[in-house]
Amino acid sequence: MMMTPDNPKAIRVDLQLIADMIEPGTRVLDVGCGNGTLLDYLWHFKQVDGRGIEISTQGVQACVSAGLSVVQGDVERDLKNYPDDAFDYVILSQTLQAMWEPRDVMTEMMRIGKRGIVSLPNFGYWRLRLYLMFHGRMPVSENLPYQWYNTPNIHFCTIRDFVALVKDMGLTIERSLFLDDTGTSRTIGTSVGLANWFGEQGVFLLRK
Amino acid sequence: MSDETVNATPVDQAYEAKAWPLPGKRVLLARDEPLRLDSGFRLHDIHVAYETWGELNADKSNAILICHALTGDHYVVGPHPVTGKPGWWEQIVGPGKVIDTDRYFVVCSNILGGCMGTTGPQDVNPDTGRPWGLEFPVITIGDMVRTQRLLIDHLEIDTLFAVVGGSMGGMQVLEWAAMYPERVFCAVPIATASYHSAQNIAFHEVGRQAIMADPDWCGGDYHAHGKRPHRGLAVARMAAHITYLSEPALTRKFGRNLQDRDAVSYGFDADFQVESYLRHQGSTFVDRFDANSYLYITRAMDYFDLSERHGGQLANTFKKTPVRFLVMSFTSDWLYPTRENREIVHALNAGAANVSFVEIDSDKGHDAFLLDEPEFHKVFEGFLEGCAEHRGLKRKRP
Numbered sequence: 001m002m003m004t005p006d007n008p009k010a011i012r013v014d015l016q017l018i019a020d021m022i023e024p025g026t027r028v029l030d031v032g033c034g035n036g037t038l039l040d041y042l043w044h045f046k047q048v049d050g051r052g053i054e055i056s057t058q059g060v061q062a063c064v065s066a067g068l069s070v071v072q073g074d075v076e077r078d079l080k081n082y083p084d085d086a087f088d089y090v091i092l093s094q095t096l097q098a099m100w101e102p103r104d105v106m107t108e109m110m111r112i113g114k115r116g117i118v119s120l121p122n123f124g125y126w127r128l129r130l131y132l133m134f135h136g137r138m139p140v141s142e143n144l145p146y147q148w149y150n151t152p153n154i155h156f157c158t159i160r161d162f163v164a165l166v167k168d169m170g171l172t173i174e175r176s177l178f179l180d181d182t183g184t185s186r187t188i189g190t191s192v193g194l195a196n197w198f199g200e201q202g203v204f205l206l207r208k
Numbered sequence: 209m210s211d212e213t214v215n216a217t218p219v220d221q222a223y224e225a226k227a228w229p230l231p232g233k234r235v236l237l238a239r240d241e242p243l244r245l246d247s248g249f250r251l252h253d254i255h256v257a258y259e260t261w262g263e264l265n266a267d268k269s270n271a272i273l274i275c276h277a278l279t280g281d282h283y284v285v286g287p288h289p290v291t292g293k294p295g296w297w298e299q300i301v302g303p304g305k306v307i308d309t310d311r312y313f314v315v316c317s318n319i320l321g322g323c324m325g326t327t328g329p330q331d332v333n334p335d336t337g338r339p340w341g342l343e344f345p346v347i348t349i350g351d352m353v354r355t356q357r358l359l360i361d362h363l364e365i366d367t368l369f370a371v372v373g374g375s376m377g378g379m380q381v382l383e384w385a386a387m388y389p390e391r392v393f394c395a396v397p398i399a400t401a402s403y404h405s406a407q408n409i410a411f412h413e414v415g416r417q418a419i420m421a422d423p424d425w426c427g428g429d430y431h432a433h434g435k436r437p438h439r440g441l442a443v444a445r446m447a448a449h450i451t452y453l454s455e456p457a458l459t460r461k462f463g464r465n466l467q468d469r470d471a472v473s474y475g476f477d478a479d480f481q482v483e484s485y486l487r488h489q490g491s492t493f494v495d496r497f498d499a500n501s502y503l504y505i506t507r508a509m510d511y512f513d514l515s516e517r518h519g520g521q522l523a524n525t526f527k528k529t530p531v532r533f534l535v536m537s538f539t540s541d542w543l544y545p546t547r548e549n550r551e552i553v554h555a556l557n558a559g560a561a562n563v564s565f566v567e568i569d570s571d572k573g574h575d576a577f578l579l580d581e582p583e584f585h586k587v588f589e590g591f592l593e594g595c596a597e598h599r600g601l602k603r604k605r606p
Binding site: 049051057060061063064065066067068069070071072073078081082083086 | 532534550553554557558559560562563564565566567569583586587589590591593594595597598
């Protein structure tokens with residue numbers, strides 16, 4: 001899975017949006033880094049000093065075998081071991097909704113990192129709203145392929161919910177984007193209502 | 209599998225026939241300036257037996273130091289000169305293997321206090337002309353590493369590309385990174401811990417007591433009496449060997465199967481295969497290992513506590529370390545369980561170190577690091593490959 005500068009590989013649009021928010025040559029922690037796609041991209045194209053945490057054995061093995069610095073561990077237990085401001089960016093890419101205590105994880109993220117980047121699925125997306133309204137069942141889609149009983153996503157929220165949490169925590173949103181169903185990204189800015197209807201996903205760059 | 213019993217006097221032809229020199233290299237170090245040990249003792253004229261594989265490149269950036277475990281030695285690959293068995297890390301080291309000898313210059317030395325050529329209690333004290341015996345100074349893991357450093361200096365290598373090792377070898381790896389961080393590019397401690405737990409000290413004490421309870425130990429002076437405490441050492445090995453395995457591995461290998469018989473004997477023969485296996489482990493071990501060495505090395509492990517020098521804070525040991533780490537543990541290892549390996553990782557994280565950690569799924573117990581574990585090998589190789597890239601070493605040939 002190793003990619004090289006002469007062999008660039010397209011990464012998921014939301015990962016690309018995250019990567020675009022990161023300054024080259026910085027220190028980055030990818031929390032819940034999966035098989036390391038983003039870290040690998042950041043190492044090769046942004047020369048970042050990247051680290052990861054991942055709970056799945058397969059994910060960690062793939063990362064370390066590809067030369068990435070990744071620790072197998074439980075995010076909610078292990079983030080506390082990192083010192084304050086150890087990283088320029090801490091990334092929670094499609095991870096927050098799978099946490100038991102999302103707010104605590106956010107707090108730790110902003111303690112460890114000078115900036116935090118969060119991407120999450122938007123439960124307020126119009127197709128999901130209609131799905132629930134017409135089928136009366138928990139939405140299942142290409143992006144959210146799980147049934148209610150086997151989903152790892154135990155804490156869904158909408159873009160509006162997330163913005164409210166950020167405000168409640170006293171954090172500043174430096175940049176915010178949403179991805180619509182054509183894969184186009186748009187700035188959320190002050191149009192939270194619009195983003196909340198048409199965004200399949202939201203991506204936020206946060207600082208203290 | 210042999211059915212020798214430990215009660216019979218083992219025939220020790222192999223050990224007796226082990227007249228130096230054994231194959232491999234040997235160098236006399238600490239001649240001009242003695243090595244100051246942790247105990248304060250000044251040890252001079254230290255013989256270090258070692259072996260190398262592969263070639264050191266022009267800028268001396270491709271050297272890997274392998275640190276061996278308690279009962280290992282520097283015969284990492286190839287037939288062992290005493291036992292004739294394959295080397296202990298034949299799975300890992302060799303052309304095209306995880307530690308690729310076509311690519312890296314690989315060094316392994318027998319540890320200080322060992323009995324395969326490096327100075328230890330069975331050697332002659334140059335000051336008295338008599339075997340050291342129990343007058344040999346108590347050594348530590350740090351002393352083993354200081355001795356290795358003398359060898360690396362002798363080989364004129366400034367920075368080791370990697371220092372790797374499992375179990376007690378892993379402790380040496382951690383000491384290397386702690387004492388000489390500027391001389392280690394990456395470190396791979398495997399199935400190890402930053403301190404020896406009460407349970408591990410307890411098992412070692414059982415082994416030591418078994419040796420010392422053997423009348424042939426002669427208060428440690430058995431060489432002078434022409435004796436060897438083989439029975440005690442064999443029992444020590446048997447007890448220790450159990451801790452290297454796991455209950456599922458023992459069950460899979462032996463179950464309650466009987467040894468060369470259809471029914472139990474209603475006696476104390478080795479009725480069960482597992483008994484026979486352990487007796488075999490004990491009786492073959494004494495052919496290649498010195499009892500006093502066993503006492504000294506187990507003691508060194510017991511004394512190991514890396515955080516001690518840093519006010520009990522392991523994180524301070526590795527604060528801002530430039531070394532890249534890969535820590536690996538095995539699910540069924542109860543001697544150095546994942547929890548203890550993870551403590552190292554947490555300390556490294558707290559020091560904002562560059563660390564990877566993987567727990568490998570295996571039912572083979574502590575010894576898994578010596579065995580055919582494809583996932584372990586894959587991760588290990590990938591890590592070295594990534595570090596080689598960062599170090600600017602050439603990529604592996606396709």
